[in-house]
Amino acid sequence: MANPLFDALFAPLSGRSSRLLVLASGAEISGDALFRMVARTANALRGAGVGPGDRVAAQIAKSPEALAAYGACAALGAVFLPLNTAYTAAEVDYFLGDATPRVFLCDGATCEALAPVAARHGAKTLTLNADGSGSLAEAAEGQRDLITPADRGPDDLAALLYTSGTTGRSKGAMLTQANLLSNAEVLVDLWRFTDRDVLLHALPIFHTHGLFVASNVSLLSGGAMIFLPGFDLEQVLAALPQATALMGVPTFYTRLLDDRRFTRDLVGHMRLFVSGSAPLLAETHVAFEQRTGHRILERYGMTETNMNTSNPYEGERRAGTVGFPLPGVELRVMSDGREVAPGQVGVIEVRGPNVFKGYWQMPEKTAEELRADGFFITGDLGMVDAEGYVHIVGRQKDLVITGGYNVYPKEVELLLDEVPDVLESAVIGVPHPDFGEAVFAVLVARKGSALDGEAALAAIRDRLARYKQPKAAVVVDSLPRNTMGKVQKNILRDTYKDWFKR
Ligand code: AMP
Numbered sequence: 001m002a003n004p005l006f007d008a009l010f011a012p013l014s015g016r017s018s019r020l021l022v023l024a025s026g027a028e029i030s031g032d033a034l035f036r037m038v039a040r041t042a043n044a045l046r047g048a049g050v051g052p053g054d055r056v057a058a059q060i061a062k063s064p065e066a067l068a069a070y071g072a073c074a075a076l077g078a079v080f081l082p083l084n085t086a087y088t089a090a091e092v093d094y095f096l097g098d099a100t101p102r103v104f105l106c107d108g109a110t111c112e113a114l115a116p117v118a119a120r121h122g123a124k125t126l127t128l129n130a131d132g133s134g135s136l137a138e139a140a141e142g143q144r145d146l147i148t149p150a151d152r153g154p155d156d157l158a159a160l161l162y163t164s165g166t167t168g169r170s171k172g173a174m175l176t177q178a179n180l181l182s183n184a185e186v187l188v189d190l191w192r193f194t195d196r197d198v199l200l201h202a203l204p205i206f207h208t209h210g211l212f213v214a215s216n217v218s219l220l221s222g223g224a225m226i227f228l229p230g231f232d233l234e235q236v237l238a239a240l241p242q243a244t245a246l247m248g249v250p251t252f253y254t255r256l257l258d259d260r261r262f263t264r265d266l267v268g269h270m271r272l273f274v275s276g277s278a279p280l281l282a283e284t285h286v287a288f289e290q291r292t293g294h295r296i297l298e299r300y301g302m303t304e305t306n307m308n309t310s311n312p313y314e315g316e317r318r319a320g321t322v323g324f325p326l327p328g329v330e331l332r333v334m335s336d337g338r339e340v341a342p343g344q345v346g347v348i349e350v351r352g353p354n355v356f357k358g359y360w361q362m363p364e365k366t367a368e369e370l371r372a373d374g375f376f377i378t379g380d381l382g383m384v385d386a387e388g389y390v391h392i393v394g395r396q397k398d399l400v401i402t403g404g405y406n407v408y409p410k411e412v413e414l415l416l417d418e419v420p421d422v423l424e425s426a427v428i429g430v431p432h433p434d435f436g437e438a439v440f441a442v443l444v445a446r447k448g449s450a451l452d453g454e455a456a457l458a459a460i461r462d463r464l465a466r467y468k469q470p471k472a473a474v475v476v477d478s479l480p481r482n483t484m485g486k487v488q489k490n491i492l493r494d495t496y497k498d499w500f501k502r
Contacts, residue, residue, distance in 0.1 A: 036145035038071035052077030061130035077150030154178035172360030195222035400429030
């Protein structure tokens with residue numbers, strides 16, 4: 001009997017007396033204790049009717065029990081379907097209707113509203129609260145803490161992760177055991193993770209970054225995790241002295257840099273800082289190195305593909321780039337059906353064992369984005385420079401087409417960010433009566449400055465072709481971001497859609 005994912009990530013925890021998780025309270029959970037939690041949870045879920053191939057949806061807080069629920073699904077050969085805790089009942093309704101899970105795990109506080117929704121879609125609801133209590137824990141109590149894992153192969157589904165769906169319906173990305181495992185193996189090797197590592201884990205575990213990149217890498221390497229419920233600056237500062245590595249989204253790093261207690265001394269012992277899920281400003285990269293002496297290692301991936309590229313562990317980690325394709329991953333940049341030359345911008349396509357199997361029950365969408373030759377069309381615009389470093393220019397759907405000309409928002413944003421009073425910027429296209437779309441800038445001022453939008457535009461005027469210059473700018477307090485720190489340009493486009501309406 002084999003179950004590659006369970007065998008690699010969870011089976012080795014059995015009998016491991018050393019700590020696996022360190023919680024915010026300082027409490028520690030050994031590998032063996034988590035293994036037994038996984039086994040009891042798996043037996044409880046099996047009792048609720050979950051078998052191989054069944055989906056288990058979970059809209060639950062991050063906790064050791066939540067990690068155990070993921071392990072339990074691996075043991076049962078079930079498909080783990082984590083949902084963002086911010087999703088509303090209407091959104092959960094869509095996901096449960098689409099994925100038809102056997103069991104839905106939710107917090108006791110939302111159970112009353114969500115259990116009828118789950119029941120309508122044929123799912124049994126069990127509760128799992130942030131402190132580990134709830135009807136799942138009750139069902140797990142007294143279960144055997146041994147489990148015979150279901151027989152599974154590399155191509156069997158292990159997880160279903162819905163894309164953030166900023167345009168159109170959210171799609172369920174089908175990830176196989178081999179997708180997850182191959183990527184974790186490559187990353188452990190590339191980033192030199194060992195059983196001596198203590199990963200500061202402050203990411204959510206409903207998303208590929210926290211669940212697969214962080215947790216799988218740590219589990220596979222046999223290391224430990226400081227498992228925080230989220231990014232709380234005080235908790236992170238307090239935990240850093242015990243950690244060897246941190247994986248974060250760019251906002252983790254800007255928030256740390258904003259605090260004077262974040263010093264070279266505090267992190268002198270650290271081995272690695274990884275950033276991803278959203279672009280890390282070159283300015284942050286430089287400021288981080290100046291403060292700490294460490295160069296952040298930026299990597300690029302997405303729900304459908306796991307990780308695709310990474311800056312090198314040894315060798316130059318280049319600011320503003322996402323490094324090189326991972327071993328085993330092929331990457332090409334395409335425009336008009338042809339691969340473009342180095343330095344040219346096009347749509348990034350990737351192929352490799354990391355690339356998902358397709359979208360859940362959406363064969364047409366799958367066929368649109370996953371080519372017959374196995375290349376996945378990421379929808380990210382990028383270029384590969386002469387030295388092979390990959391640069392992400394933005395999402396294809398964020399491209400602005402004004403008067404027939406293409407404008408890459410990133411090019412304009414980089415210039416705006418250099419204006420002294422500008423803290424950050426987002427450039428979008430908004431409907432315009434003459435140009436179809438007009439370039440439009442949303443600016444955030446540096447603390448204490450009196451930023452004027454027109455003055456900021458005037459400051460970059462000499463540096464950009466006329467058609468690329470924003471036709472208007474607004475100054476706002478902050479940019480809308482999702483939990484992973486990505487700027488939600490769809491919200492900005494909606495907010496300013498009538499700006500040029502006559
Ligand atoms: P998600 O599926 O939520 O992980 O989002 C994936 C998207 O995040 C990618 O398609 C990119 O647009 C973006 N992304 C991830 N990592 C990076 C990065 N290092 N730099 C720029 N964009 C990134």
